[in-house]
Amino acid sequence: MTAPRLDVLCIGNAIVDVIADADDAFLADQSLTKGSMRLIDEDEAVRLYGVMRPGREISGGSAGNTAAGLASFGLKAGFIGQVASDELGDIYRHDVESLGVDFLVPARDDVGATARCLILVTPDAQRTMNTFLGAAQRLEARDIDPARVADAAILYLEGYLWDPAEPRAAMQAAIAASRDAGRKIAFTLSDTFCVDRHRDGFWALINMGKIDILFANEAELAAMTGSDDLDTGLAALSAKVATLVVTRSEHGAVAVRGAERVSIPAEPIERLVDTTGAGDLFAAGFLAGEARGLGLEESLKLGAIAAAEVIQHYGARPEKNLKALAGGLLG
């Protein structure tokens, strides 16, 4: 088996973020649950955009953010996601490719508009996301080239992509191709509402042994396991996946691999601005360490460094060079 060309191949929704400030009263008016992600249709996207404050557009999407983080750490990443042949699609492609990330799916003109996520950032730096999936939900299994998947040491998938049927099939095709090639498969549960929608599907994946590295935050862990107790939740899930990584916001993170359990504190920050992308960038750091063969503690530390960078500014992609921030950790 030759060494794979890519360190990590990320598959996810190709979404441009539209980020605007909002106050708690606005969230209440709009009946939005702070900190969550909900799917909206085009009519609601137009309506909500019409009442939002001015926005800044920055390419996002959970796995896309992770790919951007991996590139910033100096790793070789690829991205699979569907955009339309429109201005936001052109912007998305530019923002991926200019990082040196391989963008493996061409734009299409028969899939509606490129996806956008209307993100409301409250003064407490929490983000509330309203996603119009548009073209992103039109990713198809035929877009997955098994040879490309086999050429990546790690396949990374976002749970959000489980929502629409076609991309779910594409993800399953990628999982099969990765397994056939003997690569590692990493998966993030993405969001508690996402877990509520697909708990059975996620458990099926896990129980079939399709996931080697599972990412969750505390709330998602609770939603998956039905237990609010961290230790109980960790025990329930870590019995089923080789490596479980649970992020705990300002309380740091914990990873469990068999009998090994490592906890780390959060990295200190100067000011909290926008938590969008914290989980995506934590995954980027951890996967960077994993791809380089580091231990759990070092990989968690890289995750914490990347998450700390991204929450200190608007937008879910790093502004500073993460390899430099990592010091000597990545060699």
Place this chain on the structure above:
Amino acid sequence: MTAPRLDVLCIGNAIVDVIADADDAFLADQSLTKGSMRLIDEDEAVRLYGVMRPGREISGGSAGNTAAGLASFGLKAGFIGQVASDELGDIYRHDVESLGVDFLVPARDDVGATARCLILVTPDAQRTMNTFLGAAQRLEARDIDPARVADAAILYLEGYLWDPAEPRAAMQAAIAASRDAGRKIAFTLSDTFCVDRHRDGFWALINMGKIDILFANEAELAAMTGSDDLDTGLAALSAKVATLVVTRSEHGAVAVRGAERVSIPAEPIERLVDTTGAGDLFAAGFLAGEARGLGLEESLKLGAIAAAEVIQHYGARPEKNLKALAGGLLG
């Protein structure tokens, strides 16, 4: 004469900023003059975008930024500028109207693409701008409704708009309408290269008494007057305009009105991130004071407060509420 409905009507290029980090070597490679604005055609816009790092898209345009600043100070502003019927045009309109600013020109589908400015921000926070004017240069004199212009206490114009012929005619129509209604006309010289291109036209406007309030930075003052000496330059221009405002970056600003000359220091800042919009927001603050009948010192102070806010983050529009930052200055 009834009181005008708008405090300030701003006319300028409707441009979406595409902001990316760059280093000095990249500017040298691309033969770009740091801190300047140059006009580029669509081919160059595509080429340069292709080699730039990932961007964040934020509505900009000099006078548009000033209108956003005025709204943040709680004033009633209007904006005239041309966008296309495309995604960036929709974004631009949203970002203007969601601030409560009246956007007085409909989008068109026969004017090419909405304008964009590729802004390279170097580690010293300087911005180097590459503007594809697209639809913005298709603003026409017929877009100027004299009754709308007459309904604004101050008309504010950006020198950049002098570049393309059609908007220049539109601006001249607006100047005539404002003069007929006995309103004040404010103008910014915008950029040294812009002054080099249009020195004679700008002097003609000034000598014909068409400008009541003139904004310039030190470099533009020197380019207009041919003197590097601040006092000489101030004397040459202040003899011709009722109110001259010259911004001096970290050295503050100075205003001259007849025999009155007032200097103020710059506002202290925590960190300099991106100087884009500093001049535009200074103008917003000064015009806010002027519209409310404040004296030179108070108006300059408002300008300095607004400029200090905008240079501490990416993007040329305020993120904080400027009225709140102004304390009691605006009553």
